[in-house]
Amino acid sequence: MRLKHWFESWLPALALACWLGMPAAHSEEIVVSNYGVSASGMPFAIAMEKGFFDGKVSGILSSQGGGTTVRNLLAGQIAYAEVSPIAAATAIRQGAPLKIISNNVQTVSEFGWMVKPDSPIKSIADLKGRKIGYSSPRSVSQALAMLIVEKAGLKASDVELVMTGGLGEALVALDLGAIDVAPATEPLLSKYRDKYRIIATADELFPSMSNVVGVTTDAAAASRGDFLRGIVTGRAKAVAFMSDNPEEAAQIVAKVYKLDPPIVLEAIKHLTRKGEGLPYWSTGKFDLAGLKEMWRAQILVGAAEGEIDWTKLIDVSFLPEAERSLK
Structure with a gap:
C-alpha cells in the first residue's frame, strides 16, 4: 500500500517531467523547395527564428524543384510544402490529392x-x-x-x-x-x-507572375486545419517582419543561407520595396492574374498545356477572411 501511495503521489510529477523532455506533440517538419538557396523561402527562416509558428514546426526540409517537393509531400507524413504552382497544378490535374492553400510569391522579381x-x-x-x-x-x-x-x-x-x-x-x-x-x-x-x-x-x-504557392494534401486539409492555418499565419508574420525590420531579418537569413549579411540585406530591400508595385513575398492572398501568366509562360517551354481553372485547385479557407477573395 505504501508503494502504491508513493507511486500515485509522484505520478503527476513524473508525467510532467516526461512531457517536458519530449518534443511538442504537434511539432513537425515541413518542406520548402530550395530552402537555403532561393529567396522565395527566406520568410520561413524568419518565422523559425522568431517563433512565429508557435512551436508547430520542428524543422524545414529542402528539396530541389517543384516535382521533387510534390513527391515528398505525397509520399511522407508531411502536411505542408512550398512549391511551384506549375508542379502543384500539374500533379492535381493528374489526380494527386492536393490543394493549393496560399499564394506565397507573387512575382519573379528575384x-x-x-x-x-x-x-x-x-x-x-x-x-x-x-x-x-x-x-x-x-x-x-x-x-x-x-x-x-x-x-x-x-x-x-x-x-x-x-x-x-x-x-x-x-x-x-x-x-x-x-x-x-x-x-x-x-x-x-x-x-x-x-x-x-x-x-x-x-x-x-513582368509585374505579376506567381511563382511559389503553399500546398497540402486533401487528408491534411480535412484534419489538420489548425496546423495549416498556423503555418500560413506564421509565414505572413515573417513577411511583415522582413519589410519592417530588414536589417534584423538579413542577419537571421544570412545564418541560414550562409551568406554575408550585407548581401542578404540588399536582396531583402530589393524584394520588399514598399509602394512600388506588387510585393514579391505575399502574405498568402491569391493573385489569379499572376498564376495565369506563369501558366502561359510554362506553356511556352512545354512544361504545361491546355487551359486551367485555378479556382478549382485552390482552397482559401486557411487564409484570414479578409484575404480569401480570388481575383
Missing part, C-alpha cells in the same frame, strides 16, 4: 539578367543575334528568356537560348564568353551586381 561590364548590350532591345543563358529545360529561367524575347519584339529565331545547367553555372558561362546574357536570382543578383552589369530585372518586365 530574377535579373546580367552582362559583362564592357558588353555592348545595354537593354533587351540589343538582344538580336545574342546568346541568352537559362538553367535547364522547362525551367522558369527558360520561360522568362522566351518572354524577354517576346517583350523585345523579337522572334525566337532572333536569339540563341543556351542551357547552362544552373544559374551559378550561367555566370561561369558568361565569364567564359559562352553566352552574352546570364540570368541570376536573389541573392546571387545582389552578390554579383558590382561584378556584372544588370540590363533588366523581372520586376520591370
Whole structure:
C-alpha cells in the first residue's frame, strides 16, 4: 500500500517531467523547395527564428524543384510544402490529392539578367543575334528568356537560348564568353551586381507572375486545419517582419543561407520595396492574374498545356477572411 501511495503521489510529477523532455506533440517538419538557396523561402527562416509558428514546426526540409517537393509531400507524413504552382497544378490535374492553400510569391522579381561590364548590350532591345543563358529545360529561367524575347519584339529565331545547367553555372558561362546574357536570382543578383552589369530585372518586365504557392494534401486539409492555418499565419508574420525590420531579418537569413549579411540585406530591400508595385513575398492572398501568366509562360517551354481553372485547385479557407477573395 505504501508503494502504491508513493507511486500515485509522484505520478503527476513524473508525467510532467516526461512531457517536458519530449518534443511538442504537434511539432513537425515541413518542406520548402530550395530552402537555403532561393529567396522565395527566406520568410520561413524568419518565422523559425522568431517563433512565429508557435512551436508547430520542428524543422524545414529542402528539396530541389517543384516535382521533387510534390513527391515528398505525397509520399511522407508531411502536411505542408512550398512549391511551384506549375508542379502543384500539374500533379492535381493528374489526380494527386492536393490543394493549393496560399499564394506565397507573387512575382519573379528575384530574377535579373546580367552582362559583362564592357558588353555592348545595354537593354533587351540589343538582344538580336545574342546568346541568352537559362538553367535547364522547362525551367522558369527558360520561360522568362522566351518572354524577354517576346517583350523585345523579337522572334525566337532572333536569339540563341543556351542551357547552362544552373544559374551559378550561367555566370561561369558568361565569364567564359559562352553566352552574352546570364540570368541570376536573389541573392546571387545582389552578390554579383558590382561584378556584372544588370540590363533588366523581372520586376520591370513582368509585374505579376506567381511563382511559389503553399500546398497540402486533401487528408491534411480535412484534419489538420489548425496546423495549416498556423503555418500560413506564421509565414505572413515573417513577411511583415522582413519589410519592417530588414536589417534584423538579413542577419537571421544570412545564418541560414550562409551568406554575408550585407548581401542578404540588399536582396531583402530589393524584394520588399514598399509602394512600388506588387510585393514579391505575399502574405498568402491569391493573385489569379499572376498564376495565369506563369501558366502561359510554362506553356511556352512545354512544361504545361491546355487551359486551367485555378479556382478549382485552390482552397482559401486557411487564409484570414479578409484575404480569401480570388481575383
